[in-house]
Amino acid sequence: xxxxxxxxxxxxxxxIPVSASTPADGxxxxxxxxxxxxxxxxxxxxCKEESTREVQRQKLRTIVETLFDCDExxxxxxxxxxxxFTPEQMDEFSDLFTRLLEKIYLDKIQKYSDEKVIxxxxxxxxxxxxxxxxxxxxxxxxxxINYRVVYKHGEWSGYDVxxxxxSLVRNYRSQFNKILQKKTPEDLLQQLREKxxxxxxxxxxxxxxxxxxxxxxxxxxxxxxxx
Amino acid sequence: xxxNRTALISxxxxxxxxxxxxxxxxxKAFAQETSVFTDTGEDSALQDEYDEWIDDLEEExxxxxxxxxxxxxxxxxxxxxxxxxxxxLKPVARGYRFITPEPVRVRVNNFFYNIGFPVRFVNDIxxxxxxxxxxxxxxxxxxxxxxxxxxxxxAQKYPWLNPPPEDTGQTFxxxxxxxxxxxxxxxxxxxxxxxxxxxxxxxxxxPVSYVKPFYISLGARSYEVVNKTSLSIGEYEDLKESALDxxxxxxDAYIQYREKAIQE
Numbered sequence: 001x002x003x004x005x006x007x008x009x010x011x012x013x014x015x016i017p018v019s020a021s022t023p024a025d026g027x028x029x030x031x032x033x034x035x036x037x038x039x040x041x042x043x044x045x046x047c048k049e050e051s052t053r054e055v056q057r058q059k060l061r062t063i064v065e066t067l068f069d070c071d072e073x074x075x076x077x078x079x080x081x082x083x084x085f086t087p088e089q090m091d092e093f094s095d096l097f098t099r100l101l102e103k104i105y106l107d108k109i110q111k112y113s114d115e116k117v118i119x120x121x122x123x124x125x126x127x128x129x130x131x132x133x134x135x136x137x138x139x140x141x142x143x144x145i146n147y148r149v150v151y152k153h154g155e156w157s158g159y160d161v162x163x164x165x166x167s168l169v170r171n172y173r174s175q176f177n178k179i180l181q182k183k184t185p186e187d188l189l190q191q192l193r194e195k196x197x198x199x200x201x202x203x204x205x206x207x208x209x210x211x212x213x214x215x216x217x218x219x220x221x222x223x224x225x226x227x
Numbered sequence: 228x229x230x231n232r233t234a235l236i237s238x239x240x241x242x243x244x245x246x247x248x249x250x251x252x253x254x255k256a257f258a259q260e261t262s263v264f265t266d267t268g269e270d271s272a273l274q275d276e277y278d279e280w281i282d283d284l285e286e287e288x289x290x291x292x293x294x295x296x297x298x299x300x301x302x303x304x305x306x307x308x309x310x311x312x313x314x315x316l317k318p319v320a321r322g323y324r325f326i327t328p329e330p331v332r333v334r335v336n337n338f339f340y341n342i343g344f345p346v347r348f349v350n351d352i353x354x355x356x357x358x359x360x361x362x363x364x365x366x367x368x369x370x371x372x373x374x375x376x377x378x379x380x381x382a383q384k385y386p387w388l389n390p391p392p393e394d395t396g397q398t399f400x401x402x403x404x405x406x407x408x409x410x411x412x413x414x415x416x417x418x419x420x421x422x423x424x425x426x427x428x429x430x431x432x433x434p435v436s437y438v439k440p441f442y443i444s445l446g447a448r449s450y451e452v453v454n455k456t457s458l459s460i461g462e463y464e465d466l467k468e469s470a471l472d473x474x475x476x477x478x479d480a481y482i483q484y485r486e487k488a489i490q491e
Contacts, residue, residue, distance in 0.1 A: 104469045139329060141458075165487030166480045174479035175472045191471055 023151065027130035028122035030156035031147045034067040035117060035134065038109065053110070060106055069157035070098040072150070076159060077172040085185045093185075096192040097172075103196070120144075128152065131162075293419060293482050294408045301411040305474050308416055312463060320456040332457055334378040339451045341370050341377025343392075346432040350393035354401045359390040366390075391491040395432070396425025400489035409478055417481035 041059050074094040075082060082090060120133030128151040136143045148160040148167075160169040179188050295301065324332070344367040351360035366388045370377045382388040399421050407420025418426065430436050435451075438444040470476035 100469075104465075108465065139333065164484060166483045170483060171476055171479045172471075175470060175475045178472055178475045188471075195471060 023128075024122040024124050024130055026151070027124075027149045027156055028119070028132050030149060031067075031122075031132040031134070031158070032119055034063055037063050039117060042109065057106055057110070060109070061102060064102060064105060067147075067158050068101075069150075069152075069159055070094065070101070072157065072159045073101070073169060074098065076169045077176055079173050079177070081176060081180050081185075084180070089185050089189060092189055093192070096189065096196050099196050100192065130156075293406045293478075295478070296408055297410065301409065302474055304411040304413055305477070308411065308414060309467075309473075311414060316453070316456055317460065320453050320460060323453055324457040324460070327457070329458075332454055335450075335454045336458060337370070337374070337380045338377045339454070341367060341374070342434050345434060346394055346429050347390075347392050349432050350395055350398045351390075353398045354393060356390075356393070359393070362388055362390045391488065394425060395428030396422035396485070397489050398428075399425055400485070406482065406485075409482075417477055419482075419485075422485065 038060060041056060041063070044056075071094055074090075074097050077097065078085065078093070085093065116137045118135040118137060120135060122130055122132045124130050125148070130149050130151075132147045132149065134145050134147070136145055144162075144164055146162040147158050148162065149156045149158050160167055162168070176188065179191070344363065347363050348360055348367075351357070351363060366382045367377075369382050369388065370380060373379075374381050396419075404421055406422070410418050410420060410423055412418050412423065412426075415426070435444055435447050438447060466476060466480065467473045
């Protein structure tokens with residue numbers, strides 16, 4: 001008999017947290033924890049030196065991978081065009097595009113480490129999508145960066161970033177649409193391959209050159225020696 | 228017995244509370260989706276359905292299509308502007324950045340923003356945004372006095388004193404006038420038919436335009452641009468680098484950016 005109030009209290013303990021947190025709060029927490037983690041790594045004095053840059057990058061990469069759902073983003077940037085892609089082409093596209101985005105995103109955030117991030121509000125866009133507002137404050141201005149997240153398979157994941165009102169997904173989609181108007185998916189993949197390899201070149205150039213020497217024989221070596 | 232009944236009622240009440248809370252906060256589809264996905268088996272079919280659903284959404288989201296009948300000419304001017312940026316504007320801005328400390332450049336930028344007040348004020352009025360016109364006026368008075376002719380920006384601390392800036396192109400947009408078609412202006416960069424006409428309107432609202440003789444006015448405008456560029460070196464390069472088709476990337480970014488500005 002005397003135990004009942006305790007049980008009721010216990011139930012309240014379980015119930016209240018559930019009813020107090022809304023989906024928008026969940027989205028907000030998801031984005032803010034990830035961004036905070038990124039900031040902690042960026043500000044870690046041990047990571048400031050040139051030698052630890054690659055280690056820092058690796059750490060950042062793992063966080064960025066949990067923040068964004070790259071397959072979802074790849075699908076969205078292609079839109080209806082993906083119907084003309086074979087599953088293999090789609091896989092390769094997803095892989096290449098992810099590498100390109102990672103490269104762009106990591107380069108950018110590694111440059112900016114002393115900026116402050118102010119969190120704004122989170123709003124639901126639809127039943128399972130939300131937009132979380134953040135503001136990056138630099139010396140001369142504020143840059144609004146909003147994250148769009150979707151709730152799927154029991155967890156949140158990012159599917160778009162909106163920088164100063166410009167949606168990254170929409171921007172790439174317009175480019176891919178334009179390219180695919182005249183060219184085939186294979187051409188687009190080739191263009192992406194060149195882009196990604198060029199972007200990653202400074203670190204991998206030596207290794208790549210060696211590989212090429214083995215596969216193509218002496219000619220390539222002589223050419224590169226002249227360069 | 229009495230005790231048991233109260234306990235039962237409390238339980239029911241608690242459960243109603245629980246589900247009421249759950250229902251209000253988690254929309255139905257939310258609960259449905261999670262339950263659907265725990266049911267395995269029809270994954271691929273579901274995936275397809277989900278994809279199509281995304282397609283529909285994309286359709287809604289996608290930008291209003293802005294025609295580009297002058298694409299050939301525009302691409303030419305885009306290439307020229309690119310050349311101009313790398314060969315003229317950027318070297319000048321870098322030299323200027325080298326001899327001018329950042330705080331000075333930020334203040335010069337503040338000054339130019341502050342004297343552009345008439346453009347924002349008139350367009351607030353034309354868009355019937357009287358509250359913003361008032362906020363903008365307060366900002367102008369505050370920064371011109373306490374901020375010493377607008378070189379400092381004490382208003383920055385107060386969010387209500389910083390309404391989003393309006394221009395004539397945006398005013399046309401809120402009046403329901405569409406973009407027309409896309410135009411790349413020499414040196415000035417991406418624009419549309421509507422926004423180009425808007426730029427002419429802005430020109431007449433800019434105090435700097437009325438400075439005589441004309442070459443001093445032009446000099447001041449050029450200085451404003453160089454100063455602004457010195458604060459954002461690298462932004463153009465970054466966007467260009469990350470693009471596969473830079474021309475389309477800038478076109479889309481401009482249109483999205485203006486759309487957002489008109490909505491605000």
